[in-house]
Amino acid sequence: xxxxxxxxxxxxxxxxxxxxxxxxxxxxxxxxxxxxxxxxxxxxxxxxxxxxxxxxxxxxxxxxxxxxxxxxxxxxxxxxxxxxxxxxxxxxxxxxxxxxxxxxxxxxxxxxxxxxxxxxxxxxxxxxxxxxxxxxxxxxxxxxxxxxxxxxxxxxxxxxxxxxxxxxxxxxxxxxxxxxxxxxxxxxxxxxxxxxxxxxxxxxxxxxxxxxxxxxxxxxxxxxxxxxxxxxxxxxxxxxxxxxxxxxxxxxxxxxxxxxxxxxxxxxxxxxxxxxxxxxxxxxxxxxxxxxxxxxxxxxxxxxxxxxxxxxxxxxxxxxxxxxxxxxxxxxxxxxxxxxxxxxxxxxxxxxxxxxxxxxxxxxxxxxxxxxxxxxxxxxxxxxxxxxxxxxxxxxxxxxxxxxxxxxxxx
Amino acid sequence: xxxxxxxxxxxxxxxxxxxxxxxxxxxxxxxxxxxxxxxxxxxxxxxxxxxxxxxxxxxxxxxxxxxxxxxxxxxxxxxxxxxxxxxxxxxxxxxxxxxxxxxxxxxxxxxxxxxxxxxxxxxxxxxxxxxxxxxxxxxxxxxxxxxxxxxxxxxxxxxxxxxxxxxxxxxxxxxxxxxxxxxxxxxxxxxxxxxxxxxxxxxxxxxxxxxxxxxxxxxxxxxxxxxxxxxxxxxxxxxxxxxxxxxxxxxxxxxxxxxxxxxxxxxxxxxxxxxxxxxxxxxxxxxxxxxxxxxxxxxxxxxxxxxxxxxxxxxxxxxxxxxxxxxxxxxxxxxxxxxxxxxxxxxxxxxxxxxxxxxxxxxxxxxxxxxxxxxxxxxxxxxxxxxxxxxxxxxxxxxxxxxxxxxxxxx
Numbered sequence: 001x002x003x004x005x006x007x008x009x010x011x012x013x014x015x016x017x018x019x020x021x022x023x024x025x026x027x028x029x030x031x032x033x034x035x036x037x038x039x040x041x042x043x044x045x046x047x048x049x050x051x052x053x054x055x056x057x058x059x060x061x062x063x064x065x066x067x068x069x070x071x072x073x074x075x076x077x078x079x080x081x082x083x084x085x086x087x088x089x090x091x092x093x094x095x096x097x098x099x100x101x102x103x104x105x106x107x108x109x110x111x112x113x114x115x116x117x118x119x120x121x122x123x124x125x126x127x128x129x130x131x132x133x134x135x136x137x138x139x140x141x142x143x144x145x146x147x148x149x150x151x152x153x154x155x156x157x158x159x160x161x162x163x164x165x166x167x168x169x170x171x172x173x174x175x176x177x178x179x180x181x182x183x184x185x186x187x188x189x190x191x192x193x194x195x196x197x198x199x200x201x202x203x204x205x206x207x208x209x210x211x212x213x214x215x216x217x218x219x220x221x222x223x224x225x226x227x228x229x230x231x232x233x234x235x236x237x238x239x240x241x242x243x244x245x246x247x248x249x250x251x252x253x254x255x256x257x258x259x260x261x262x263x264x265x266x267x268x269x270x271x272x273x274x275x276x277x278x279x280x281x282x283x284x285x286x287x288x289x290x291x292x293x294x295x296x297x298x299x300x301x302x303x304x305x306x307x308x309x310x311x312x313x314x315x316x317x318x319x320x321x322x323x324x325x326x327x328x329x330x331x332x333x334x335x336x337x338x339x340x341x342x343x344x345x346x347x348x349x350x351x352x353x354x355x356x357x358x359x360x361x362x363x364x365x366x367x368x369x370x371x372x373x374x375x376x377x378x379x380x381x382x383x384x385x386x387x388x389x390x391x392x393x394x395x396x397x398x399x400x401x402x403x404x405x406x407x408x409x410x411x
Numbered sequence: 412x413x414x415x416x417x418x419x420x421x422x423x424x425x426x427x428x429x430x431x432x433x434x435x436x437x438x439x440x441x442x443x444x445x446x447x448x449x450x451x452x453x454x455x456x457x458x459x460x461x462x463x464x465x466x467x468x469x470x471x472x473x474x475x476x477x478x479x480x481x482x483x484x485x486x487x488x489x490x491x492x493x494x495x496x497x498x499x500x501x502x503x504x505x506x507x508x509x510x511x512x513x514x515x516x517x518x519x520x521x522x523x524x525x526x527x528x529x530x531x532x533x534x535x536x537x538x539x540x541x542x543x544x545x546x547x548x549x550x551x552x553x554x555x556x557x558x559x560x561x562x563x564x565x566x567x568x569x570x571x572x573x574x575x576x577x578x579x580x581x582x583x584x585x586x587x588x589x590x591x592x593x594x595x596x597x598x599x600x601x602x603x604x605x606x607x608x609x610x611x612x613x614x615x616x617x618x619x620x621x622x623x624x625x626x627x628x629x630x631x632x633x634x635x636x637x638x639x640x641x642x643x644x645x646x647x648x649x650x651x652x653x654x655x656x657x658x659x660x661x662x663x664x665x666x667x668x669x670x671x672x673x674x675x676x677x678x679x680x681x682x683x684x685x686x687x688x689x690x691x692x693x694x695x696x697x698x699x700x701x702x703x704x705x706x707x708x709x710x711x712x713x714x715x716x717x718x719x720x721x722x723x724x725x726x727x728x729x730x731x732x733x734x735x736x737x738x739x740x741x742x743x744x745x746x747x748x749x750x751x752x753x754x755x756x757x758x759x760x761x762x763x764x765x766x767x768x769x770x771x772x773x774x775x776x777x778x779x780x781x782x783x784x785x786x787x788x789x790x791x792x793x794x795x796x797x798x799x800x801x802x803x804x805x806x807x808x809x810x811x812x813x814x815x816x817x818x819x820x821x822x
Contacts, residue, residue, distance in 0.1 A: 009614070009617065009645050009646065009647055010586075010618075010619040010646065010647055010673060011672050011673060011676070012617075013527055013583070013585050013586070013618070013619055014526055014527055014673070014676055015525075015526060015527060015528070015529055018526060018676050018679070018680070019679040019680070020679070021675035021676050021679070022483070022674075022675045022676075022678040022679050023675070024508070024671075025478075025481075025482025025483060025484065027480075027482075028476070028480065035476075035477055036477065037475060037476040037477060038475045038476075039475060040472040040473070040475035040476070041472070042475070043471055043472055043474050043475050045467050045468055045471040045472070046468070048467055048471065048689075049463060049464040049467040049468055049471070052460060052463035052464065052467065052689075052693075053460040053463065053464055056456050056459055056460040056463065057456055057457070057460055060454055060456040060459065060460070061451040061452070061454055061456070062451070062661065063454050063659035063660070063661040063662060064448060064449040064450060064451040064453070064454050064659055064660065064661070064789075064790060065439070065446075065448040065449075065451070065660065065661065065790060066446055066447065066448060066660050066661060067436075067661065068661050069438075069439065070436075071436025071438075072433070072436060073436065097435070103514060103683050103686075103687070104683060104684055106682065106683055106684055107683060110682070114426075115425055115426060115429060116424055116425055116426060117426070118426055136682075172424070174424050175424070203420075206420070206423075207421075207424070208421040208424055234420050235420065235421065236420055236421055248474035248475055248688075249474070249475065249476065249477050249684075250473065250474040250475070250476065250477060250478065250479050250685060250688035250689075251474060251687065251688055251689060252683065252684065252685060252686065252687045252688065253687075260435075261422050262421060262422060262425070263433075264432035264433045264434070265422070265425055265429050265432050265433075267433040268429070268430040268431070268432070268433050269429070269430070271517065271521070271547075272514050272515060272517055272518060272663065273515055273517055273660075273663065274661060274663060275514075275663065275687070276514070276662065276663045276664075276686070276687025276689065276690045277659075277661030277662055277663065277690075278459075278463075278661075278662060278687070278689050278690050278693060279687045279688075279689045279690065282463075282689060378475075379475060379476060
């Protein structure tokens, strides 16, 4: 073991401003309610295996060249599949030549941030949003302002106020980052009219929109509205999506779509010599029919897990836990009474095998998210969901007095 | 097509210091002597397909969780395979817990640079080296000093002089970046004694060594010496390798090895939620036996292509082209007479379908590389190699008068 070697002579050569050291990974907690993990039984193993064989035998020789003889935007058949999927499912017509295959949508976030943001720049995000996006903005030294949300996503009146306020101060926000369909963490869906208003505000104030549609394929309630990007006639919207949630998160295949004048400036920032080719090939081979079947089944399964978590929350937390029932996806955003500090709760809970996302990490204003939390239900089975929520309620009651009474089920 | 949309309103929001815009990809040139592309017939399609099926059916459910239930260092069976491969082939014993799976060795370079280097820092590289590494150092604002090479790699006497000179100036170089086995671009192999001297110099001057062993599995002449990392008892060496050259470049699977005190600081900089899982699973399943068989066959094929290129160079350029015959790998480093400017030659050649790496881009001192060039022979077949070298000689003669006489073969 390297730990037994004597002195480490080169740690003194590291940069002085690095983030804290990582710890050794110790496995998943028993009740894992964090992360974009998904239902393991729903991974389409047989189809993926058949696709792998078919595409390897037919086109595997292309693996010998960087970019699979498709160029740096990614494997062309995959880009064509993405275009077909977006046309069919999201009323979004786009040119495969403007689709960049990325290593997950995370790389899309990194690329857009790198292309647009300098320290001191300002962006607008949703008041509750993807914690990873907040973390990236923080480490880029960027100011972010949270736009208030309601059950339909960003409140347009409030956003207009924020934009006007910035304009009055002479600040040009670089973009509005939004997750309009199955919003993370609220699970809401922004209706069409509001999408149009959002685009119109962006136009009025000369800013861009960065639309993150990672969870949109997992919608189970209501029709999926057209993407904001599809309403855009000016190249004002940057769009990202992913197969992480609709097929499997470990695959690391996402995509970024932007008009070429912008994409041509972003592409040189992708310095990894391409995203994983085998995954691109297998997903392209998977194709639209399998995709549709897969997300239909997966979404039904996830709705069942969501129902189980909603029931468990009502049973265990009663009126102490407020939440919108999500319209799709893999998480619930819960508001506890003001006095609860979920950052502290998360620390205690993880030591007892229950992992939760404290609201402060998922909030533009950490203080206002302090009594909120996000619970993911995609990976644990229903029994684990029930037991985990019960255990979380017990820990929360012991630590904070909330919920004030014991749950209804036997302990 | 997006090109037909009216005005692009958001390019004004991009950072002002971005690299130049990318052009649309137009396909590979007819004679493609650049890039780490490999022999297409040697991609082990059937085995990869069989591995994909076996591992997906057995463990594919793990795709539902980020990091395949192996944690952020990467898929554990792959790390175990890498450890076994390095023990067997490079006399390098390392702990799978200290192996980080990366998205190609390029990501390893990015991670090490990010962890160690700030603008104004100094590193030592080889006078001829991987152009991508030079590009990364340049864009990081780092000073790099080229250590002279001979047919055995870095000249130790010259390196000692450089280190002493820096010490006299109070400059602490962060690391020495070396490709000791199948050096890029010279194809040389550093003997064991020199590896020990290099390590000893690094110790004396308190610097680190970054050992890039990407091409080492493609050695065909002589025994493979132990890695420098295997000689290191102090955690002074950072080590990277890749499956790009030994299996297929499009896969994007590499690895970085460092002692945990350093690795624990590097790991938080890898923010991509893991490298592609399917590639990791399939390569792990591929395993040592298939790997050994594959590189044995591949190396024989590459040696054949190398022989073809050497013969074509001798035939077409005669005494005008000086080069060491590489001991492995996929490229030849050629020195033309002083008057030839290969940067200009490359521009003319590409317009006529011949792609070459101008020496300036592969040299620590661009000026001293101006009359050199790198030719890759991994991907084109022998006939293409012969025709391409003949065409290159014709262009070179027309543009520079060198080689002074026509080649021996019929035109």
